[in-house]
Amino acid sequence: MQVVEVTEFGGPEVLVPREAPDPVAGPGEVVVDVAAADVLWVETMVRRGLGGAYFPVTPPYVPGGAVVGHVRSVGDGVLTHWVGRVVAARTGGYGGYAERVVAPAAGLVPVPDGVELPAAAALLHDAVTALALFEGAGIGSGDRVLVVGASGGLGIVSVQLAKARGARVVAVARDERKLARIRELGADAVIDSETPDWVGQARAALGGSGADVVLDNVGGQVGEAAFATLAPGGRFSAHGTPSGRFAEVDPAEAERRGITVRGIGDVQLDDTALMRLTAEALAEAAAGRVVPVIGQTFPLVKAADAHAAIEARTVFGKTLLLV
Ligand SMILES: NC(=O)c1ccc[n+]([C@@H]2O[C@H](COP(=O)([O-])OP(=O)(O)OC[C@H]3O[C@@H](n4cnc5c(N)ncnc54)[C@H](OP(=O)(O)O)[C@@H]3O)[C@@H](O)[C@H]2O)c1
DSSP: OEEEEEOSSSSGGGEEEEEOOOOOOOTTEEEEEEEEEEEOHHHHHHHTTOOTTTOOOOSSBOOOSEEEEEEEEEOTTSOGGGTTOEEEEEOSSSOOSBSEEEEEGGGOEEOOTTOOHHHHHHHTTHHHHHHHHHHHHTOOTTOEEEEESTTBHHHHHHHHHHHHTTOEEEEEEOSHHHHHHHHHTTOSEEEETTSTTHHHHHHHHHOTTSEEEEEESSOHHHHHHHHTTEEEEEEEEEOOOTTSSOOOOOHHHHHHTTOEEEEGGGGOOOHHHHHHHHHHHHHHHHTTSSOOOEEEEEEGGGHHHHHHHHHTTOOOBEEEEEO
């Protein structure tokens, strides 16, 4: 079978297709014929050799933490009724950029009827994380939610979920075409982060005393500026780093304003939470409350092009590899 491997840390060109032996399911495992695998911004970061403290991996390795496909075979102790079923599967962090993967049967989540395979793959990280963020921040009807970095996979699902929960959503992004598409997806207002007074515009669009919740998908100075839009007693999630680092907020100021600050550690989910939220994300899609926005797809062997597009910031929504 074909896999795409990171041969050494570096630019997108280090993602190289190669032949690998067909995997065999061990006890408690299944082999999945992959239909689609999602590509994450963080995978471009790890490929560059950054984030080793959180992602201690050494090349050569095959990236990819989650796939959707058909169960091809099962190992000892796994019910044969899984064979042929369409499932979402987790690889344990690596191995998903492949024609076939081995995954623990205990972690499989059936994909409901009516949800296309690529749509399901688009939700496996972004919607699961968004649901965890929404649970953590307790986002509900009437909340004023500022989504920073709203053009990305996580940002778009967050806009959709916030609208589905009855919140008022102000989305911050850049690029006229991306802003227009986010508005079409339901944001009450869209703000261009490249205009000098975007924070003032965001405050005006939020109304009242500011945001109840800020979801920061970008980090750095943009995230820190967004912190200023929070109303007293608000909630801030600093889980984003594409700008180069997480947003840093002064704990004393947060305390003075009664703001709860959460971070990337709060969306590190154990297997039980991953399965529960994956099933919930797929159910949200089946019910039409979340409509995955697949901005671009690439054949598996063109994984390098997918990474290059993400790093060139030409992408919108979710990027997938199709097998
Ligand atoms: N997806 C998840 O499940 C998940 C889970 C935990 C944490 N996170 C973190 O959340 C963040 C967003 O993830 P994602 O999966 O949504 O990524 P994504 O789809 O690649 O979106 C990245 C977002 O960041 C913006 N961006 C890219 N490069 C930037 C830069 N140099 N400066 C400022 N903004 C930049 C993009 O907007 P432009 O249109 O302006 O390029 C886009 O809105 C990442 O830090 C990721 O590690 C994600």
